[in-house]
Amino acid sequence: MTDGTAPRRRGRPARTAAAQGPDTRARILDAARTEFAERGYDKTTMRGIARAACVDAALVHHYFGTKDDVFAAAIEVSFEPALALTAILQETGAGGDALAGIGERMAAHFIGVWEDPVSRTPLLAIVRSALTNEAAAAVLRGFVLRRLLERLAAELDVPDPRLRAELAAAQMIGIAVLRYVIEVEPLASADPQEIVRLVAPTLQNYFTAAPPPA
Template identity: 65%
Template sequence: MAPEDGGTGRRGRGRPAGSRSGTPETRDRILAAAREEFSARGYDKTSIRSIAKSAGVDSSLVHHYFGAKEQIFAASIELSFEPAFGVPDVLAAGPEGVGERLARFFVAIWENPVSRAPMLAILRSAVTNDTAAAVLRGIVLRRLLERVASELKVPEPRLRAELAGAQMIGIAMMRYVIRIEPLASADMEEVVALVAPTLQRYLTDPGPVTG
């Protein structure tokens, strides 16, 4: 790859000394900065310029790696939601007790402050911005719901996967975003015990989904 100065011996305009292009470390630094910016500011108030400033690079380098803001937001979601993408592995262990395993897996992710903070920021952005919502919807569908549906051996697997997802996202909104009591302060084990039978029915009961 050509050097940043284009062979002139000068750095690109606005690019601080020591900044490197064409390295995995630079891309990772930009992505980490984007995740922090989206977490702190939300989608609407975050800009390519603010991400570049936080990463210590020129804005053109952010565009080089990620394109538009929508694309770097998508990359941030992929990074922030990585723990949740293990759900298909939970299902692969078999139908017995899958409702409890899934509830415990999901709640444990949200109970962890490290994984909770960026996921909270993304949910808030998706609620207030149509572009952010569309990006989140596409990634959750591609990385999570379609894989969950492929593991189910019941009628209407896609609908059941979406219902299970809606159940867990609803709990996340009520417990961690809006913080409505008594759910917000309920014991984790109590939440798991109450939610598990519903998830079990969605994912394994061959009967009608409703009723």
């Protein structure tokens, strides 16, 4: 004997849960960023994200599908390449030369984003996960490297702009891993402005140095 209630379809959230709207979706994304940042991609589960967001796991699948999808969505909403490019490529110097001081601007912007606890969480999720999982590494290549570095390279009127942009990114990602992920001293406790001061000339060299003679 039944109570007359239509059976719930497997894999779909109840109508009342699905109707909670964008606030529920945003809550899931917030929980996903925290889970990925603290646990990395491999140890994060859809059930764990649901538990952290206080929703049913079926609701996470309803909004995002797979773990790859929720990871990509959590990172995408946190990453705004246009803002980074504006900060790095602002015209300065004689004649509005975009390369004048670009090393210092890139270092200052990058360290500033990592020093902000709000933006540090999704960045930790990207780096920790990409180090151990190919799916997460693919997201890093797509959302960070392609959408930022390719656009940055397109603005550089120098030989091998893509290679130069990637070398600069490698320098900053290496600093991020040692300072914020592994927390190697004394780098982990160094003053952010001192890091910018020491790193900026190297980044500037990547973007402006003439290639060696053939």
